[in-house]
Amino acid sequence: MTDNVLEVKNLTMHYMTRKGPVSAVDNISFSVARGESLGLVGESGCGKTSIALSLLKLLPDNADIKQGQILINSKNIVPLNYAEICKFRWKQISMIFQAAMNALNPVYTVEEQILEAMQEHLPHLSEAEMNQRVDELFGLVGLDPKFKNQYPHQYSGGMRQRAVIAMALSCEPDIIVADEPTTALDVIVQDALLKRIRKIQEKLNMAMIYISHNVAVIAEVSDRVGVMYAGNLVEMASTEAIFHRPIHPYTRGLMSAFPSIVGEKTKLVTLPGEPPDLLNPPTGCRYHPRCPYATAICSQEAPEYREHGAQHFAACWHPGGEA
Amino acid sequence: MTMQTNGITVSTATHAPLWRIRLRLAWRSFKSSWATFAESPVGLIGLGVIIFFGLFALAHPILMHTVWDSATYDPQMGYDMEIAFHPAAPSVRHLLGTDPLGRDVLSQLMYSTRYEFVLGILSAVVTVVIATTIGAVAAYYGGLIDAFLMRLADLVIMVPFLPILIVLSSFTEVGMFELALLIGLLSGFGGNTIVIKSQALSVKVKPFIEAARIAGGSDFHIIFTHLIPNLLPIALLYMMFVVTSAIFSEAVLSYFGLTTIKMSWGIMINTAQTQGYLLRFDTWYLLIPASLAITLLCAAFYLVGRALDEVVNPRLRSR
Amino acid sequence: MEHSDILVNIQNLSKLFPVGGGIFRHSDVFVHAVSGFNLQIKRGESVGLVGESGCGKSTTGKLLTRLLDPTEGKIEIASEQGVIDIASLRGKKLKTFRRNVQMIFQDPYESMNPRLTIYDTVAEPLNVQGIGTITEREARITELLETVGLTPAASFLFRYPHELSGGQRQRVAIARALIISPLFVVADEPTSMLDVSVRTGVMHLMQDLATNLNVTYLYITHDLAVARYMCNRIAVMYLGKLVELAETEELLQHAQHPYTKALLSAVPVPDPTYKRSAVEIKGGISKPINPEPRCRFYDRCPLADDSCRDNPHPELEDKGDQHFVACHKI
Numbered sequence: 001m002t003d004n005v006l007e008v009k010n011l012t013m014h015y016m017t018r019k020g021p022v023s024a025v026d027n028i029s030f031s032v033a034r035g036e037s038l039g040l041v042g043e044s045g046c047g048k049t050s051i052a053l054s055l056l057k058l059l060p061d062n063a064d065i066k067q068g069q070i071l072i073n074s075k076n077i078v079p080l081n082y083a084e085i086c087k088f089r090w091k092q093i094s095m096i097f098q099a100a101m102n103a104l105n106p107v108y109t110v111e112e113q114i115l116e117a118m119q120e121h122l123p124h125l126s127e128a129e130m131n132q133r134v135d136e137l138f139g140l141v142g143l144d145p146k147f148k149n150q151y152p153h154q155y156s157g158g159m160r161q162r163a164v165i166a167m168a169l170s171c172e173p174d175i176i177v178a179d180e181p182t183t184a185l186d187v188i189v190q191d192a193l194l195k196r197i198r199k200i201q202e203k204l205n206m207a208m209i210y211i212s213h214n215v216a217v218i219a220e221v222s223d224r225v226g227v228m229y230a231g232n233l234v235e236m237a238s239t240e241a242i243f244h245r246p247i248h249p250y251t252r253g254l255m256s257a258f259p260s261i262v263g264e265k266t267k268l269v270t271l272p273g274e275p276p277d278l279l280n281p282p283t284g285c286r287y288h289p290r291c292p293y294a295t296a297i298c299s300q301e302a303p304e305y306r307e308h309g310a311q312h313f314a315a316c317w318h319p320g321g322e323a
Numbered sequence: 324m325t326m327q328t329n330g331i332t333v334s335t336a337t338h339a340p341l342w343r344i345r346l347r348l349a350w351r352s353f354k355s356s357w358a359t360f361a362e363s364p365v366g367l368i369g370l371g372v373i374i375f376f377g378l379f380a381l382a383h384p385i386l387m388h389t390v391w392d393s394a395t396y397d398p399q400m401g402y403d404m405e406i407a408f409h410p411a412a413p414s415v416r417h418l419l420g421t422d423p424l425g426r427d428v429l430s431q432l433m434y435s436t437r438y439e440f441v442l443g444i445l446s447a448v449v450t451v452v453i454a455t456t457i458g459a460v461a462a463y464y465g466g467l468i469d470a471f472l473m474r475l476a477d478l479v480i481m482v483p484f485l486p487i488l489i490v491l492s493s494f495t496e497v498g499m500f501e502l503a504l505l506i507g508l509l510s511g512f513g514g515n516t517i518v519i520k521s522q523a524l525s526v527k528v529k530p531f532i533e534a535a536r537i538a539g540g541s542d543f544h545i546i547f548t549h550l551i552p553n554l555l556p557i558a559l560l561y562m563m564f565v566v567t568s569a570i571f572s573e574a575v576l577s578y579f580g581l582t583t584i585k586m587s588w589g590i591m592i593n594t595a596q597t598q599g600y601l602l603r604f605d606t607w608y609l610l611i612p613a614s615l616a617i618t619l620l621c622a623a624f625y626l627v628g629r630a631l632d633e634v635v636n637p638r639l640r641s642r
Numbered sequence: 643m644e645h646s647d648i649l650v651n652i653q654n655l656s657k658l659f660p661v662g663g664g665i666f667r668h669s670d671v672f673v674h675a676v677s678g679f680n681l682q683i684k685r686g687e688s689v690g691l692v693g694e695s696g697c698g699k700s701t702t703g704k705l706l707t708r709l710l711d712p713t714e715g716k717i718e719i720a721s722e723q724g725v726i727d728i729a730s731l732r733g734k735k736l737k738t739f740r741r742n743v744q745m746i747f748q749d750p751y752e753s754m755n756p757r758l759t760i761y762d763t764v765a766e767p768l769n770v771q772g773i774g775t776i777t778e779r780e781a782r783i784t785e786l787l788e789t790v791g792l793t794p795a796a797s798f799l800f801r802y803p804h805e806l807s808g809g810q811r812q813r814v815a816i817a818r819a820l821i822i823s824p825l826f827v828v829a830d831e832p833t834s835m836l837d838v839s840v841r842t843g844v845m846h847l848m849q850d851l852a853t854n855l856n857v858t859y860l861y862i863t864h865d866l867a868v869a870r871y872m873c874n875r876i877a878v879m880y881l882g883k884l885v886e887l888a889e890t891e892e893l894l895q896h897a898q899h900p901y902t903k904a905l906l907s908a909v910p911v912p913d914p915t916y917k918r919s920a921v922e923i924k925g926g927i928s929k930p931i932n933p934e935p936r937c938r939f940y941d942r943c944p945l946a947d948d949s950c951r952d953n954p955h956p957e958l959e960d961k962g963d964q965h966f967v968a969c970h971k972i
Binding site for chain 3: 043044156158186187188189190191192194213214215216217219220239240243244253254255257258259260261262263265268269270271274275290
């Protein structure tokens with residue numbers, strides 16, 4: 001497994017709050033290989049964004065990585081300080097944020113902002129090379145280079161998100177983390193952007209982590225999918241296996257609760273209850289209060305996250321609903 | 324009107340009367356706000372200082388009725404015949420000495436405190452009532468009403484405070500009460516209105532305002548049940564800063580002799596100045612106690628305001 | 643369609659917003675947010691109004707609830723007092739009529755006053771309209787909270803919105819909208835802010851209420867997949883105009899308008915093996931500011947030709963089986 005660009009081992013992260021620690025990420029391990037697209041899906045508060053922020057060490061001050069390693073190109077970034085981590089950002093790992101307007105500085109043109117990132121991290125390039133690279137990046141994300149001297153507010157929502165992607169790609173990162181980049185966009189714009197992101201990722205043979213709450217979007221962009229629930233990674237397998245042969249009851253529930261406009265109009269399943277409060281998570285398996293298959297052991301001991309068939313991982317005492 | 328519509332049957336409710344529940348809810352929300360407030364040491368220090376001055380003010384009438392005889396210790400009319408030369412330095416008889424007119428400084432200081440409170444709080448209340456009403460109305464109606472009220476606010480901001488007061492004091496008496504009203508009016512119509520209006524604008528566009536309109540709520544109903552209650556926390560915050568500025572303004576104005584206030588901390592400094600004792604180290608007791616009191620009480624309200632800011636706009640929202 | 647079945651009859655509804663201008667100066671440039679909108683909604687039916695942001699669907703919702711005053715057109719509602727055009731109602735009559743039309747909002751975090759308890763929020767329509775005594779109101783609120791799945795109601799009555807989860811809040815919002823037994827409810831994206839696992843429950847609740855309490859919905863959404871489950875019919879809107887209207891499955895299977903087709907093929911499918919057809923339209927959505935008198939979709943349409951440019955925007959036409967399409971080319 002030397003081709004893993006990113007490896008996360010037993011990551012546990014808490015947010016310290018007034019009311020006590022919030023266990024946002026609980027003992028999560030996964031890896032992403034070069035050229036692979038990993039989708040992370042889950043509901044709000046399941047810890048998917050916390051993972052993204054941990055990978056870039058962009059966590060707020062009250063976050064505390066309790067244990068675990070984050071290996072980017074085999075180097076553990078958890079103990080690194082601010083100056084050291086800055087060398088990693090952009091060049092080895094970069095991020096596309098959900099709110100494109102906040103990621104862009106309104107007082108500089110889009111070109112200036114991309115150039116700034118490059119000057120910082122690719123100092124060996126000449127000015128002409130950099131300018132040429134900006135044009136290439138604009139072409140790559142499907143923006144007309146004639147817009148590069150404009151300010152972010154002159155762009156439409158879709159264009160802004162493309163500009164943010166161009167910026168994230170500017171220093172040729174090995175891995176890119178995309179956190180809900182299309183959520184605020186309309187379907188037609190979203191569709192174009194999703195196709196573009198997928199194409200770029202394949203063309204540059206880059207590793208990508210795509211985070212979304214939208215199961216359908218994840219189906220479109222990922223090779224492999226991880227399903228998160230209440231700070232746990234509950235299931236991870238190839239996209240095809242997750243959608244057609246899910247074994248964790250939560251994954252199954254999520255799939256059958258998600259409406260689609262194609263195919264038979266099946267009855268949507270309602271999952272009972274609500275996601276737990278992570279200040280005080282349920283004992284044992286965190287899904288057990290809502291799980292139809294839960295037995296005594298589920299409330300006592302957390303299930304081990306292990307392989308149930310080829311590259312199909314899950315953390316469940318009753319995988320596939322069997323006793 | 325029958326309540327059986329929609330096939331919902333009526334059952335009798337079984338909880339405590341509404342007013343008692345509301346009281347309990349108010350107490351609970353006060354407790355949680357207090358917990359946030361108490362986390363800030365500056366807020367507690369400020370509150371401590373305010374409480375100290377409160378007790379200080381309360382102690383004065385008690386002392387006057389018990390240990391201090393009014394002929395000697397009255398803050399305005401008193402004169403200590405047993406001391407030959409005034410001002411006299413602090414002694415056991417006069418802990419903070421006497422002023423050039425033979426009156427006890429400590430007694431003056433304590434007596435003035437209650438008026439500083441009345442002045443500060445009265446002008447703050449006037450400010451908040453005006454600023455909240457005007458801000459809410461301007462934000463809610465917009466258009467011409469908004470334009471008129473905001474130009475009025477601009478005008479008030481531009482009004483030069485001191486010259487107005489000089490003119491006013493030349494043909495009317497500006498006492499403590501008039502001064503409080505004046506400060507309240509000026510700061511209510513001016514900057515505070517603009518701050519509160521901007522907050523009101525952000526509340527006005529919330530869907531719950533639209534929901535109230537769809538329910539059939541009148542403008543009056545919406546302004547008073549939805550808009551203003553959401554402005555009160557920030558209004559309370561600005562109230563603290565108005566108290567500070569009111570006490571401070573009074574001191575400045577009294578020092579310049581622009582008011583007809585008989586006794587206040589500002590007047591004490593004014594007396595020291597008019598009698599020619601302002602910049603003398605040996606008569607420090609004429610100047611320092613009053614100045615210190617002004618500084619401390621102003622700072623205390625300011626600190627409480629800072630801590631309230633944390634309650635009103637928490638930076639770490641616990642979700 | 644039997645005429646007596648029609649609850650809401652919207653005729654030629656338009657709303658223009660002036661661009662620029664001010665208090666003393668009138669603008670002659672307008673955004674045609676909604677123009678020439680016609681729709682009949684039957685009693686007990688749920689109609690979905692679907693479109694991209696900026697297409698005028700939310701403005702339509704605000705016109706129907708009279709949060710905005712229509713520039714022209716009629717909104718006739720068949721109430722107990724007979725058919726009344728609410729487009730021009732004012733003052734006391736409007737206030738009384740508001741009992742018949744209520745709204746459920748998108749954002750459960752912002753649609754409730756954070757300083758009011760659940761009881762006060764749900765009671766507001768009753769208080770404002772002066773319906774019932776305090777005891778009657780309390781009893782009714784308790785019953786309705788249980789109906790929307792907040793049990794036991796007593797444990798929710800005196801909580802504040804921030805103490806509830808998103809799904810619970812949206813249930814409170816539904817209860818508030820239904821407390822005065824409206825004939826017609828405009829639901830503006832009521833589930834788009836909710837998580838998948840909670841959303842289905844709220845969707846089912848709204849459907850159950852439609853059946854049990856005979857509520858008629860206009861369901862405004864950008865999500866066709868949700869509309870499929872919630873609506874009997876779907877109306878597709880583009881730049882202030884309806885472009886297609888049909889029974890839900892008919893529309894999804896046999897869309898005819900090129901915009902509807904594009905919209906349908908752009909919706910991601912939760913099945914990695916499913917291959918969607920390519921989206922054929924070009925460009926992005928613009929604002930309908932003083933639009934040219936031609937088909938609003940002309941600039942982006944793959945079928946457009948000179949006749950689309952030279953003729954005014956096409957009217958909705960029945961292409962059979964109550965499938966209405968507004969297109970010159972079909």
